[in-house]
Amino acid sequence: MVVQKRFISLLVENNAGVLSRIAGLFTRRGYNIESLTVGETENPRISRMTIVMTCDSATFEQIKKQLNKLIEVIKITELKNDNALMRELILIKLKANDNDRSKLIEISNIFRAKIIDVTMSTMTIELTGDEIKVSGFLEMMRPFGIVELIRTGFCGIERG
Amino acid sequence: MRVADIIIKAFETQGITTIFGYPGGANLPLYDALRLNTNVKHVLVRNEQAAAHAANGYARANKKIGACMATSGPGATNLITGIATAYMDSIPMIIITGQVKSDLIGKDVFQEADIVGATESFTKHNYLVKNPTEIPRVLAEAFYIATTGRPGPVLIDIPRDVLEARIPFSVLPNISIPGYNPTTEGHAGQIKRALQKLNAAKRPIIFAGGGVIAAKATKELQAFANAANIPVINTLMGLGSFPMDSPLFIGMVGYHGQDYAMEIISKADFVLIAGSRMSDRATLNFKALSPQADVVHIDIDPAEIGKIFNHQIPMVGDLKLILKKLVEKITPLETKDWLEEIAQIKPKLDPVIANDSKTVSPKIALRILSEKLDNDAILVADVGQNQIIAARNFPYNGNRMYLTSGGLGTMGYSLPAAIGATYGAPDKQVVSVVGDGGIQMLIAELGTLKQSGHKMMVMLFNNHRLGMVRELQDTQFNSNYYAVDWEFTPDFVKIAEAYGLPAVRVTSNAEVGKAIDAALAADGPYFIECMVDPEENCLT
Numbered sequence: 001m002v003v004q005k006r007f008i009s010l011l012v013e014n015n016a017g018v019l020s021r022i023a024g025l026f027t028r029r030g031y032n033i034e035s036l037t038v039g040e041t042e043n044p045r046i047s048r049m050t051i052v053m054t055c056d057s058a059t060f061e062q063i064k065k066q067l068n069k070l071i072e073v074i075k076i077t078e079l080k081n082d083n084a085l086m087r088e089l090i091l092i093k094l095k096a097n098d099n100d101r102s103k104l105i106e107i108s109n110i111f112r113a114k115i116i117d118v119t120m121s122t123m124t125i126e127l128t129g130d131e132i133k134v135s136g137f138l139e140m141m142r143p144f145g146i147v148e149l150i151r152t153g154f155c156g157i158e159r160g
Numbered sequence: 161m162r163v164a165d166i167i168i169k170a171f172e173t174q175g176i177t178t179i180f181g182y183p184g185g186a187n188l189p190l191y192d193a194l195r196l197n198t199n200v201k202h203v204l205v206r207n208e209q210a211a212a213h214a215a216n217g218y219a220r221a222n223k224k225i226g227a228c229m230a231t232s233g234p235g236a237t238n239l240i241t242g243i244a245t246a247y248m249d250s251i252p253m254i255i256i257t258g259q260v261k262s263d264l265i266g267k268d269v270f271q272e273a274d275i276v277g278a279t280e281s282f283t284k285h286n287y288l289v290k291n292p293t294e295i296p297r298v299l300a301e302a303f304y305i306a307t308t309g310r311p312g313p314v315l316i317d318i319p320r321d322v323l324e325a326r327i328p329f330s331v332l333p334n335i336s337i338p339g340y341n342p343t344t345e346g347h348a349g350q351i352k353r354a355l356q357k358l359n360a361a362k363r364p365i366i367f368a369g370g371g372v373i374a375a376k377a378t379k380e381l382q383a384f385a386n387a388a389n390i391p392v393i394n395t396l397m398g399l400g401s402f403p404m405d406s407p408l409f410i411g412m413v414g415y416h417g418q419d420y421a422m423e424i425i426s427k428a429d430f431v432l433i434a435g436s437r438m439s440d441r442a443t444l445n446f447k448a449l450s451p452q453a454d455v456v457h458i459d460i461d462p463a464e465i466g467k468i469f470n471h472q473i474p475m476v477g478d479l480k481l482i483l484k485k486l487v488e489k490i491t492p493l494e495t496k497d498w499l500e501e502i503a504q505i506k507p508k509l510d511p512v513i514a515n516d517s518k519t520v521s522p523k524i525a526l527r528i529l530s531e532k533l534d535n536d537a538i539l540v541a542d543v544g545q546n547q548i549i550a551a552r553n554f555p556y557n558g559n560r561m562y563l564t565s566g567g568l569g570t571m572g573y574s575l576p577a578a579i580g581a582t583y584g585a586p587d588k589q590v591v592s593v594v595g596d597g598g599i600q601m602l603i604a605e606l607g608t609l610k611q612s613g614h615k616m617m618v619m620l621f622n623n624h625r626l627g628m629v630r631e632l633q634d635t636q637f638n639s640n641y642y643a644v645d646w647e648f649t650p651d652f653v654k655i656a657e658a659y660g661l662p663a664v665r666v667t668s669n670a671e672v673g674k675a676i677d678a679a680l681a682a683d684g685p686y687f688i689e690c691m692v693d694p695e696e697n698c699l700t
Contacts, residue, residue: 062463062466065462
């Protein structure tokens with residue numbers, strides 16, 4: 001069975017404890033969460049989560065069924081590349097001396113990233129993008145020396 | 161109306177006439193409400209765990225819903241084993257725990273414990289209610305969730321100030337839960353596919369689990385099996401779902417099932433799984449079915465289908481409804497050869513080792529018990545050798561029930577669950593079958609039993625050891641025994657007598673019948689201790 005990265009979008013009731021229930025389910029049944037984002041929807045009583053996991057198809061089916069059993073889970077949608085838009089926000093603090101600063105600005109421009117802080121020795125950049133863009137950007141930036149990196153994890157929405 | 165009174169009133173309107181519990185600081189308003197509402201009886205147990213088991217026995221015996229309650233902190237945490245037991249066996253139950261005042265939550269105050277967090281993974285759902293106006297909705301949701309779909313325990317944790325708050329109230333509201341809508345009707349297309357496969361089968365079998373009992377579908381199962389001429393095999397939890405005196409009954413599968421049952425099921429070319437989650441124990445670590453067999457899996461819980469076995473026709477829905485539809489469409493199958501083959505493989509009874517006259521064989525004792533009990537008696541087994549022996553040597557015919565902690569395997573279950581069953585089914589004979597290990601876990605419930613005054617028989621099999629664990633040390637650790645022989649066992653007859661129960665010790669098979677007669681003639685509880693040959697194991 002093919003082990004691959006899978007994305008689901010989850011509508012849940014916006015109650016205290018719902019995040020714990022979902023995270024707990026993954027832990028307890030031995031499923032691995034790669035990332036999880038959560039936020040309120042246009043309806044303040046409902047939140048949307050995007051969960052990214054790597055697993056085979058049988059495990060993925062079980063995960064969806066087990067999530068469906070949670071009373072507060074309203075709807076589960078699988079997000080696939082061809083039917084959904086996925087975005088991640090990253091903030092990256094890089095070593096930036098006088099020599100490297102202009103190179104970093106150049107790369108950031110190519111990726112349409114935003115420079116949000118500069119000091120004598122560092123530069124902090126904000127980037128939003130899909131998986132390919134984020135990993136491409138990180139690959140370009142890594143040689144300069146990453147001081148700190150924070151990723152929000154993916155959030156996704158269906159097309160159309 | 162005071163929230164505490166609303167809760168007890170809600171129990172009353174749901175037909176819960178008995179609630180098992182233990183009071184404490186945080187849930188005292190509920191006890192004041194119980195004092196004022198004489199339509200709901202409270203049974204004071206000796207340990208909160210017993211309250212949960214008693215509610216479990218009550219729910220199973222009266223085929224409705226059980227209820228128990230405890231105070232915050234240790235009261236709530238003592239319930240945990242009982243809640244997990246009910247969850248694993250899909251027993252509908254409402255658990256009300258008192259919580260410290262809402263403004264003190266999170267401050268580690270006296271008797272504070274996060275019971276909602278702790279029971280997250282073994283309740284069907286749980287609530288912490290901080291706003292009194294939410295109570296009517298939460299109660300309505302809790303009853304609905306506990307009893308519909310795959311049943312299970314629902315816990316409501318309520319701070320003391322919320323219990324004391326007053327809100328306007330008349331009846332429980334109508335509710336809609338957006339994320340909860342269990343499928344009950346079987347999919348018509350899948351039913352058709354299943355019937356096609358079934359009609360082509362030469363060696364079909366129905367694999368009936370506890371779901372048949374939970375769905376109250378025993379009559380429908382019998383109607384279907386009889387109409388189609390299909391033999392039935394039970395899991396431990398399924399015992400009682402099909403009369404064992406039927407020529408179509410095969411036996412019990414699983415780790416402690418009959419070897420011939422495993423042999424028969426491995427030969428089946430079509431298996432209809434009815435309400436079983438195909439646990440490791442029931443399927444010998446998932447190896448029971450032939451990989452070539454066509455498998456149809458009916459379950460109310462979609463997550464159970466495909467969790468263990470993939471090659472199957474899934475059918476999500478209420479077994480009772482689906483079996484009714486299957487009966488309408490089935491034509492009798494030609495299974496004469498298959499049934500004859502089964503009859504040849506299946507022996508009559510388990511072998512019993514030759515007993516000297518100084519001990520009781522629990523297998524013989526249970527067979528004698530069976531002869532003397534009604535056709536709708538309830539046997540509540542504990543966990544261990546007594547559980548397996550009671551599963552294999554007591555025919556569950558007619559409307560007899562076998563209650564046990566099948567999923568979690570909780571020692572100590574039998575005595576309090578049996579007490580609960582006497583409240584749930586006051587007209588039925590109830591017997592607690594228990595070992596000397598299990599009874600000591602919650603032995604103080606003899607006091608609860610005495611207090612009830614209910615007619616109930618405790619049949620203790622005393623072999624002065626933890627027989628089942630010792631069997632495991634036999635097979636898995638070359639009979640190197642450790643921590644399985646009590647260095648001291650108390651005089652159980654004296655203990656029972658100290659609790660005010662009439663009690664008798666039986667030391668030979670010949671005396672068993674007389675003791676049972678005395679228990680059946682008594683107008684209250686009765687305690688029988690059978691001294692068992694310590695070398696007698698489940699299967700030998």
